[in-house]
Amino acid sequence: MNADLYDVGIIGGGPAGSTAAALLARANRRVIVFEREKFPRFHIGESLLPFSMKAFTRLGLHEKFRRAGFLKKFGGEIFGACSEPGTKFYFKDGFRSQTDHAYQVTRSDFDKLLLDHARESGAEVHEEVAVDRVEFLNEHVDLAVRRNGSVENVRARYLIDASGRNSVLGTKFGIKKSYDHLQKLSIFAHYDGVWRAEGIDGTLTLLIRGIDRWFWLIPLTTERTSIGVVLDSDTFKKSKLSAEDFLEQSLAEQPIIAKRMTSAQRGSEVYTAADFSYRSTKLHGDRWLLAGDAAGFIDPIFSSGVFLAVFSGEQCADALDEVLDHPERARKLFRRYERAVNRAMDIYLRFVNAWYTKEFVEIFLTPRNVLGVAPAVNAVLGGNVGNSFGIRWRMWVFYFLVWLQKHFGIVPRRTLVPNKEELPTRVGVAS
Ligand SMILES: Cc1cc2nc3c(=O)[nH]c(=O)nc-3n(C[C@H](O)[C@H](O)[C@H](O)COP(=O)(O)OP(=O)(O)OC[C@H]3O[C@@H](n4cnc5c(N)ncnc54)[C@H](O)[C@@H]3O)c2cc1C
Structure with missing residues (x-):
């Protein structure tokens, strides 16, 4: 690590951090990224949105995505647990749609590709280095970073906290606030051999809404599908089941899913994530900005997480690029940034509620x-x-x-309760 002053330090090399890093490096800024893990590493959040495509174009990523073989996603389908068919939507039919697809990605591969791209764009990227402490001074920010147990100090003019749910600055300043009514639990895994439709319908994200839970099915590759359930944490606790057993039982009870899983095998461990909806009450200070999940995250239902990470990574890179030449504009530009990100999160919050x-x-x-x-x-x-x-x-x-x-009651009411008579006799969920 170079002992001089960096223009921008970034905590976290997920989609928010690597988007900001690549754009700032391409603008010839001295950027340093600290990522505590070694990529590739598992991460949830696999279904992307078409409104990230412009940012991917700007970053020059499409050819790399094509080579990586990421599956194109053309839309989604939403079901009530009580009946098929669901309602399909295709991105090409969106209001003034500019693209017909997004991607479904295996996040370990996607995040590594993005972080490597930031490095190739000129950012200095340090993996397996955690930011332990941050101190703000008048003219710069001091970071204490830990590599293999030893601590080093790094100085930057501005800091982007893109540390995801770990939210380094949100925790330091006590500004991370949970949405109590959205304190959910999710249990998920990857499966091989899940049935899917032919053609572009086989690329859609499926969402199935039950009375007290909902499910996602996200095709990741030609073989592999990500499947998860989201529900109130209390419902899971009351079941007294292990995460594996709960997931298996929940999938087996849903005919729409069980029918697709008669030949399926679990190909990963079963993961859980809890209490994931929150937002920081402030998204910037004099020398810092929060991006991606470090700024906030509003429930996974509409797959908005990576979109918001890339959106905020891009917006804060643009704001900082201008501020580095015109520090007197920082207040105005940082406020504008905060408004834009809060506005996007408000739209999703209303939709999620x-x-x-x-x-x-x-x-x-x-x-x-x-x-x-x-x-x-x-x-x-x-x-x-x-x-x-x-x-x-x-x-x-x-x-x-x-x-x-x-x-x-202007349209038919739905029970959202699965019809048990439609259940197949076998559900293949063994690992
Ligand atoms: C159950 C569930 C399902 C989801 N499904 C979807 C989906 O289908 N589509 C979608 O778009 N989103 C989804 N999301 C959301 C998505 O996972 C996140 O919004 C997205 O990963 C945010 O990107 P990020 O770059 O902000 O954070 P992250 O991807 O979490 O990256 C943050 C990085 O910071 C690093 N870090 C943390 N602390 C430090 C430190 N002190 N020093 C150095 N490095 C540090 C971490 O190791 C991590 O790599 C889902 C979320 C959940 C919980």
Whole structure:
């Protein structure tokens, strides 16, 4: 490590950190990234959104994605646990859609590709080096970093905290606030041999909404599928089952999933993640910015995590690039950054809150393209968090329909309870 002053120090080499690092390095800034793990490492968050594609183009990543063989994803399908078929949506049909696809990725490969790309773009990347302590001084930031048990000091003019859920600065300043009503638990694993549809329908993310839980099925490669369940932590605790047994039982009880898994084998360990929805009350200070999950994370349902990580990584790189030449603009640009990221998270928070009501799913499962509402919802699902009036008023109409459904039942009610008679006799979930 060089003893001089870096322009920007970055904690964390996930999608937020590596996006910011690559862009700043490409702007000829001296950037240093500290990542405590050695990549590739397992990470959840495998379904990407089309509104990240522009950033990937800017970063020059598409050819690398093609070589890595990441699966193109053309949309999604949402089911009520009580019945098939679900409601499909294709990104090409989104309001003023600019691309028809995103990707489904194995995160260990994706994150390594992004971090290597940041390195190749000129960022100094240190893996297996953890940032232990951060001190802010008038003119710079001092970082105490630990490598193989010994501590070194590094100095940078500005700091991006992209440390994910570990949230180094959020913890230091006590500004990380949980969403109590979204304290969920997720149990998930990778499976081989899960049935999927032919053609582009085989690339869709499937979401199945039960009464007290929901499931995802994300095709990762031609063979492998990521499958997970999300529910209230208390429901899992009351079951007194192990995570493995709970997952196996939950999948076996859902005909829509069980039918697809009659020849499936588990190909990974079973993972859990808990209490994942929170936000920091401040996203910047005089010399720091929070990006990605370090800024906040709002429930995995709409696969917004990597999109928000890349979006915020890009936005804070642009803000810092300008601030490095014009430090007097820092206050204004950092505030603008905070507003943009909070606005994007607010859009998802409202959407996520609605998802956990039954009316939302009932409206979603009975699509009628009134006033172009469906393409607007589709665009938001694809990551369109812009300020377009065309989308905003249609989303108001959508939420109004959800409200009408709650009070007047404008479309058929759903039980969201699986029909046991449709269960197959065998579910192959052994490892
Ligand atoms: C159950 C679940 C399902 C999800 N599904 C999806 C999905 O389908 N699609 C989607 O887009 N998102 C999904 N997400 C969200 C997604 O995982 C995250 O939003 C995304 O990984 C955020 O990227 P990031 O770069 O901010 O953080 P991360 O990817 O977590 O990267 C942060 C990095 O910082 C490093 N780090 C931490 N502390 C330090 C330190 N002190 N020093 C040095 N390095 C440090 C960590 O090792 C890590 O590599 C899901 C999340 C959950 C919980």
